Amino acid sequence: MLRFATHDASVVTVEFDTGTKARFHAIWLRDNALDSETRSPGNGQRLITIGDIPSDISVSAAEVSNGELTVTFQPEGKTVTFPSDWLAEHSYDRDRSLPTGRTAPGITTWERGIDAPSADWNTVHANPAAKRGWLAAVAEYGFAKLTGGPTEPESLLKVADLFGYVRQTNYGPYFEVRTEVNPTNLAYTGLGLQAHTDNPYRDPVPTLQILYCLENSAEGGDSIVVDGFRAAEKLREQNSEGFALLAGYPARFEYKGSDGVCLRSRRPMIELSPDGELIGIRFNNRSSAPFVDVPFDQMEAYYAAYRQLGEIIDDPAMGVSFKLEPGESFIVDNTRVLHARLGYSGAGSRWLQGCYADKDGLLSTLAAMEMTQPEAAE
Numbered sequence: 001m002l003r004f005a006t007h008d009a010s011v012v013t014v015e016f017d018t019g020t021k022a023r024f025h026a027i028w029l030r031d032n033a034l035d036s037e038t039r040s041p042g043n044g045q046r047l048i049t050i051g052d053i054p055s056d057i058s059v060s061a062a063e064v065s066n067g068e069l070t071v072t073f074q075p076e077g078k079t080v081t082f083p084s085d086w087l088a089e090h091s092y093d094r095d096r097s098l099p100t101g102r103t104a105p106g107i108t109t110w111e112r113g114i115d116a117p118s119a120d121w122n123t124v125h126a127n128p129a130a131k132r133g134w135l136a137a138v139a140e141y142g143f144a145k146l147t148g149g150p151t152e153p154e155s156l157l158k159v160a161d162l163f164g165y166v167r168q169t170n171y172g173p174y175f176e177v178r179t180e181v182n183p184t185n186l187a188y189t190g191l192g193l194q195a196h197t198d199n200p201y202r203d204p205v206p207t208l209q210i211l212y213c214l215e216n217s218a219e220g221g222d223s224i225v226v227d228g229f230r231a232a233e234k235l236r237e238q239n240s241e242g243f244a245l246l247a248g249y250p251a252r253f254e255y256k257g258s259d260g261v262c263l264r265s266r267r268p269m270i271e272l273s274p275d276g277e278l279i280g281i282r283f284n285n286r287s288s289a290p291f292v293d294v295p296f297d298q299m300e301a302y303y304a305a306y307r308q309l310g311e312i313i314d315d316p317a318m319g320v321s322f323k324l325e326p327g328e329s330f331i332v333d334n335t336r337v338l339h340a341r342l343g344y345s346g347a348g349s350r351w352l353q354g355c356y357a358d359k360d361g362l363l364s365t366l367a368a369m370e371m372t373q374p375e376a377a378e
């Protein structure tokens with residue numbers, strides 16, 4: 001709750017009853033006014049542009065009454081009110097000394113030994129709290145299994161329907177992951193695949209992948225997932241300069257394995273937000289193109305860091321492995337969690353279907369569920 005406010009022309013300072021103080025600029029308060037002329041009451045969207053705010057905006061009065069802050073702006077002569085909780089939630093006057101390479105709040109990094117988050121097909125379809133828990137696991141851990149599903153082809157599309165939409169690519173709405181003659185992609189062979197993120201040659205990359213098992217009686221073919229954020233954290237702990245190189249220079253990725261397709265990107269292996277938060281990993285030996293954006297004097301150190309990140313990713317202590325049964329699937333956050341598979345051969349067959357979807361849709365569905373069902377999910 002607000003206790004009182006003081007102001008000068010350009011800044012309002014409020015004190016909460018916890019003793020915490022927070023400063024807000026006149027321009028910021030005016031831009032974020034909550035009145036119906038500034039924000040549409042129906043959809044919450046802003047009705048004004050930055051140019052609609054006078055450049056000489058100032059505060060002529062600021063006072064607290066009934067726990068709310070009332071501010072009058074000049075030269076408009078406009079008075080607006082801000083609830084105490086809203087100000088507390090949106091305060092930006094805080095210590096900014098955040099470490100580079102940190103993960104966002106709500107993300108838990110992991111190594112081998114954690115129980116793979118998992119939910120049951122029928123339960124997530126019938127029980128919103130279970131669905132919410134499954135989506136929350138993808139948000140927190142970057143992957144989750146779904147078991148007990150149907151074994152019909154295209155069932156994976158129903159997984160995407162639970163939270164969003166399939167993202168179509170040149171591989172179609174979904175793709176068959178099984179051994180093919182003349183494969184257009186090494187995924188369509190029995191070869192083992194090093195842990196990787198998919199399609200780093202796209203910009204933006206597909207942010208979620210669903211891999212759905214229809215048959216898996218072959219020897220081998222186990223799935224392995226590795227937390228790329230944990231790998232990046234380890235690299236930063238072991239070799240902070242190498243971490244900075246992989247984050248600081250673009251790599252290059254390319255795919256031109258089928259007719260009419262030539263996908264290229266120029267993006268870093270470790271992607272940070274402008275203020276240093278870890279936001280993405282791209283790691284894929286099959287589709288790395290020659291790196292030409294690293295200065296000559298740094299190239300050997302860049303490669304040493306790339307090798308070191310690869311060793312961390314390949315370390316068996318990092319991966320969570322499981323063998324999918326028919327009707328089982330898993331979803332990975334393709335901006336964070338790498339997936340691998342052991343090679344397979346011999347009698348029996350292995351048939352997975354894969355598709356892409358987008359994380360913003362999953363996070364939107366989760367956030368909307370959290371707003372309407374505030375109780376904790378089981």
Ligand code: FE2
Nearest residue numbers: 187197198339
């Ligand atoms: Fe893949």
